[in-house]
Amino acid sequence: MKAPTLSIAAVERDTGLSKDTLRVWERRYGFPLPQRDAQGERSYPLDQVEKLRIVRRLMDGGHRPGRVVGMPIDELRRLSESSPEPVRGTATAAAPLEPVAPALNQYLELVRAHDLVALRRLLTQAQLSLGLSRFVVEVVVPLNTLVGDAWMRGQLEIFEEHACSEVLHGVMRQALYLLPQPPADTRPNVLLTTFPGEPHGLGLLLAEVLLGMAGARCTSLGLQTPLWDTVLAAQAFEADIVVLAFSGATNPQQVTDSLVELRAKLPPPVEVWVGGAAPVLHRRTPAGITALAALGDLQGALTRWRER
Secondary structure (H helix, E strand, O other): OOOOEEEHHHHHHHHOOOHHHHHHHHHHHOOOOOEEOOOOOEEEEHHHHHHHHHHHHHHHOOOOHHHHOOOOHHHHHHHHHHOOOOOOOOOOOOOOOOOOOOOHHHHHHHHHOOOHHHHHHHHHHHHHHHOHHHHHHHHHHHHHHHHHHHHHOOOOOHHHHHHHHHHHHHHHHHHHHHOOOOOOOOOOEEEEEOOOOOOOOHHHHHHHHHHHHOOOEEEEOOOOOOHHHHHHHHHHOOOOEEEEEEOOOOOHHHHHHHHHHHHHHOOOOOEEEEEEOOOHHHHOOOOOEEEEOOHHHHHHHHHHHHHO
């Protein structure tokens, strides 16, 4: 399998370095060294994106790009550790100097201690340190799974699970609001929602964040939209793709029947992407439905859509 990459627009959003800056550095310093996708567009491996984040932090601390861009990443990390914290008010002022996510158990202990202020602060620091894409995949998704498992084993009360979920929602909504809005003519237009009876919305929110970072124009209807209203919304918002999220609690037959009906009611060019913890999505995927095994598969699916 090919290693995951980010588009130049996603790197711009993730690091705060403009597209022009990335292109100039490529010519002047020989870094970054992007690959090319099927359309010939630049795509950046995640290890290069991590190095760009450290370079950006060092620049915020007063270092010149000509000095640091060509340095190996290990030297950059050591320099970052020994550098003073950036001046307050810069984009990275609240971020730790090294992009390290605390162990998931550290978050879980804060949930058990009911210290939601510290939990929110630690999550926000991890997001700024890791970048939004890695934060979603490496922290939010596994933490949400860990909290759910702890609740199922009786190690957390329901109110504690709900409180953690609200903190995660808040951190991700703040990150979503800070994403730049794509131009009005950007494609694809993506409509996000869940079917009636599906009360869990974190996966839907994470999908919206990742799609937004990849440059899609997203419209979320929130949770539990009636099927026919989803069809009407797809028409009203000129959706190219309808994304639906499912938890493991949904009725398998109801999921299948609803997806078959939705597919029949939508115009053939409108794609339907589904994901989540419902096993039926992958055991019996209805015709005309794209089932994604993980949130990380969204970028690849979006790339394939653009190629088509």
